[in-house]
Amino acid sequence: MSHKRIPKRKAAIAVGGVAALGAAAFLIPMANASQDNASGATAAAPKTLKATGASDLAAQLQELLGQAFAGSYYDSGKQQLVVNVVNGDNNVIVQAQKAGAVVRQVANSTKALETAARTLKAKATIPGTAWAVDPKTNKVVVTADSTVTGSKWDTLESTVQGLGSDMATLKKTSGSFKTFVSGGDAIFSQVQNGEVRCSLGFNVTASDGSPAFLTAGHCGVAAKDWSDTEGGQPVATVDQATFPGNDFSLVKYDDATTQAPSEVNIGNGQTVAINQAEDATVGTTVFRMGSTTGLHDGQVTGLDATVNFQSETDPNGVDTVNGLIQTNVCAEAGDSGGSLFTQDGGAVGLTSGGSGDCTSGGETFFQPVTAALQATGATLGAGGAAGAGDAGASADPSASAADPSASAGDQAGGDQIGGAADPSATAGDQSGTGDVSGTGDETGTGDQTGTGANDQSGANDQSGTAADQSTSGKHHKNR
Numbered sequence: 286m287s288h289k290r291i292p293k294r295k296a297a298i299a300v301g302g303v304a305a306l307g308a309a310a311f312l313i314p315m316a317n318a319s320q321d322n323a324s325g326a327t328a329a330a331p332k333t334l335k336a337t338g339a340s341d342l343a344a345q346l347q348e349l350l351g352q353a354f355a356g357s358y359y360d361s362g363k364q365q366l367v368v369n370v371v372n373g374d375n376n377v378i379v380q381a382q383k384a385g386a387v388v389r390q391v392a393n394s395t396k397a398l399e400t401a402a403r404t405l406k407a408k409a410t411i412p413g414t415a416w417a418v419d420p421k422t423n424k425v426v427v428t429a430d431s432t433v434t435g436s437k438w439d440t441l442e443s444t445v446q447g448l449g450s451d452m453a454t455l456k457k458t459s460g461s462f463k464t465f466v467s468g469g470d471a472i473f474s475q476v477q478n479g480e481v482r483c484s485l486g487f488n489v490t491a492s493d494g495s496p497a498f499l500t501a502g503h504c505g506v507a508a509k510d511w512s513d514t515e516g517g518q519p520v521a522t523v524d525q526a527t528f529p530g531n532d533f534s535l536v537k538y539d540d541a542t543t544q545a546p547s548e549v550n551i552g553n554g555q556t557v558a559i560n561q562a563e564d565a566t567v568g569t570t571v572f573r574m575g576s577t578t579g580l581h582d583g584q585v586t587g588l589d590a591t592v593n594f595q596s597e598t599d600p601n602g603v604d605t606v607n608g609l610i611q612t613n614v615c616a617e618a619g620d621s622g623g624s625l626f627t628q629d630g631g632a633v634g635l636t637s638g639g640s641g642d643c644t645s646g647g648e649t650f651f652q653p654v655t656a657a658l659q660a661t662g663a664t665l666g667a668g669g670a671a672g673a674g675d676a677g678a679s680a681d682p683s684a685s686a687a688d689p690s691a692s693a694g695d696q697a698g699g700d701q702i703g704g705a706a707d708p709s710a711t712a713g714d715q716s717g718t719g720d721v722s723g724t725g726d727e728t729g730t731g732d733q734t735g736t737g738a739n740d741q742s743g744a745n746d747q748s749g750t751a752a753d754q755s756t757s758g759k760h761h762k763n764r
Contacts, residue, residue, distance in 0.1 A: 331365045332385030336569040336627045339366045343566055346381055353377045355395050356420030359568035360387070361584070366566075369420055371395075391423040393452060401425045401448050402591065409444040411437050412595035412603050413462055415648065416453075417587030417611045420567050425453040426587060428648055430461045430640050432595070458648050460640035462594055464503045464532075464621055472500075473515050474508030480515065481508055484576035484623035486635040487559060487654065488545035489535070491524065492662035496545040497537040499657055500622030501635055502527045505534025525661050529594070529604035532637040533657035534622075547666045549624050551580050559624075562654045562665045563631040565610040571633055573612075573651075575620025578643045583614035592650050594638060609650040610634045615643035625651045632665055 334342065336359065343357040346368050355369035368386040370377050371394040381388045398418050402425055405416050413432040416425050427445050429438065445455040473482045483504035491497040498521070505526025510519035519539065526534040538545065548556040551574060565571070565585045572582045590609040596602030610625070616636055625634035634651025641647015658665060 330385075331363075331382075331387045333364045334359075334366055334385070335364065335629060336566065337561075337563055337629050337631055339569065340563045340566045340631070342366050342385060343368070344564065346384055346386060349380060349384070350377055352394065352396070355391050355393065355423065356398075356418060356588075357386070357566065358420045359566045361568055361570060367420075367568075369423060393423045397452070398423075398425055401452050402589075404448060405444060405453075406591065406605075409441045410593055410603055410605060411441055412593055413437075414441060415462060415590055415592040415611070415650070417590030417609075419587050422454070424451070427453055427455045428458050429455065430458050432461050458640050459645060460642070460647055462592055462638060462640050462648075463618075464501070464594060464638035472511045472513060472521070473517065474511050474519075475516075476508050482515075482576070482619065483511075483621050484574075484619065484636065486622050486624045487549075487632050487665060488547055489658070489661075489663040489665055491535065491537055495537050495541055496543045497521075497524065497535055497663060498545065499635055499654065499661075499663070500534050500536060501637060501652065502532040502534050503637075504622050505536060511536060527660070529606050531608065531656065531660070532606050532652040533635055533660065535657075535661040535663055549574050549626055557626065558630050559626060559632050559665065560630040561632070562658055563627065563633060564655055565633050565651075565653065569627065571612060571614060571625050571627055573614045573616060573620070573623060573625050573636060573649075575616055575623035575636060577617045577619030578615065581614050581616070581643060583612050585610060585612050587611035590650055592638065606637060606650070606652075608653065608656060609637055610653055612649050612651065613646065614649050615641065615646055616649045617642045625654075 332338070332342070339359040343366060346357065346366075347354045350368075350370065353370045353372055353374065355371045357366055357368045359365075360367055366386045367389055368381050369389050369391040370381065371391060378388045378390075402416060402418070405425070405427065409427075411429075411433060413430040414427065416427040418424075419426045425448070427441070429441055433441060442455060445453050472485060473480055483500055486499040486501075488496070488498050505523040506528045509523045511521045511523070512519050520543075521536045521538045524535045524537045528534075546556075547559045549559060550556050557572075565588060567585050567588060569585050570582060571585055572580060574580050588610060589607075590611040591605060591607050592609060594604040594606065596604045610633065612625070614625070616623075616639055620636050621638070623636040624632065625636065626632055632654045634653055635657065637650045637652050639647055639649035641649075654665070657663075
């Protein structure tokens with residue numbers, strides 16, 4: 286397909302669907318319980334922290350405590366950071382307490398947990414499995430989906446048992462692990478057997494100063510040129526894409542004057558300003574915006590997760606992705622690439638894959654934004670002539686619950702990106718094998734198990750990258 290430049294286009298990256306759910310209604314009325322106890326309280330008293338402060342403190346303590354640091358998590362009820370330490374050195378405990386954390390002594394060191402993860406990789410890299418460190422239990426939690434049966438289950442179970450019950454636990458999850466392909470409020474690309482689509486994550490500025498955005502790696506591997514309308518001319522081109530191993534893509538807008546505001550559109554023209562990239566902390570509440578299911582919230586449940594997707598190009602192969610954030614936020618086909626962010630505007634992750642759906646729930650995994658930025662050399666924020674004035678950070682997401690039945694055409698123009706096609710026309714057609722794998726997805730044939738363009742499971746993981754740009758040339762915002 287030939288490229289057609291669209292002059293002075295404003296990029297509205299719709300990172301999610303058009304339905305903002307009531308469950309996340311407290312997103313914008315921000316719980317600004319910042320570090321109230323930071324001053325005036327005794328040094329040993331735990332600080333009251335919001336999510337960003339907890340993430341920053343966790344990073345500081347990891348460096349300060351060194352090998353004694355064994356993970357941390359956020360107690361959202363008390364708004365405190367809990368830090369695990371692995372020795373009884375009173376000096377270590379005092380240091381962590383003075384910094385404002387609640388200190389808990391545990392048995393397993395970070396090194397021991399990492400060794401357990403390496404054992405799992407060597408002995409149990411089986412399609413449909415995942416594992417992550419859970420600092421609340423101080424163990425590696427291993428998860429198997431419904432496809433892990435028979436000898437595969439026996440191998441996995443024996444490997445976990447070999448690590449010891451004090452080191453690892455094993456659980457089952459419904460459904461199967463797959464990348465979330467296809468979608469609604471999305472970007473589109475033409476491939477050999479039809480059209481694919483994904484969700485956009487966050488607007489960024491590439492290392493050369495050009496406007497760009499981040500989305501899932503399996504989206505960028507599946508297709509190179511992206512349009513903001515179904516069947517439309519490309520407006521953005523993949524610059525870097527990594528999958529498997531990691532799962533991120535950097536996609537540059539073809540028009541260098543594109544305005545790409547640093548915000549997430551949560552529906553009805555309501556936006557949340559994205560102010561910084563931050564690392565995830567277990568226990569914090571996060572929000573996911575995706576082109577199929579819209580706005581959902583939940584908690585971070587694990588870090589440094591490894592997920593073994595069934596390869597779509599090799600029936601006997603596995604596409605392993607490492608270093609992911611694990612959550613209980615639901616997602617469905619078409620949400621791939623969509624943004625994971627915090628209440629106070631922190632960019633946390635890009636939707637990768639998982640199991641289940643937004644009816645039954647499930648396990649969902651995200652590529653950390655901080656790692657994607659470091660690898661691509663991009664910086665978070667508006668590119669080109671983007672203006673911060675576009676961000677509506679104080680909008681109430683409960684008021685932005687647009688009619689999910691509205692199609693792309695209904696929402697074209699204004700802040701709504703024209704790519705918000707009827708999710709039923711994409712997600713439903715995507716085969717359950719949307720675990721877009723490797724480079725084979727670039728052909729658009731291996732992943733596409735169905736008969737039509739929307740059946741392309743792998744490529745359709747492109748949920749929300751380029752399509753988030755509105756057809757009217759007005760501001761395209763992250764949704």
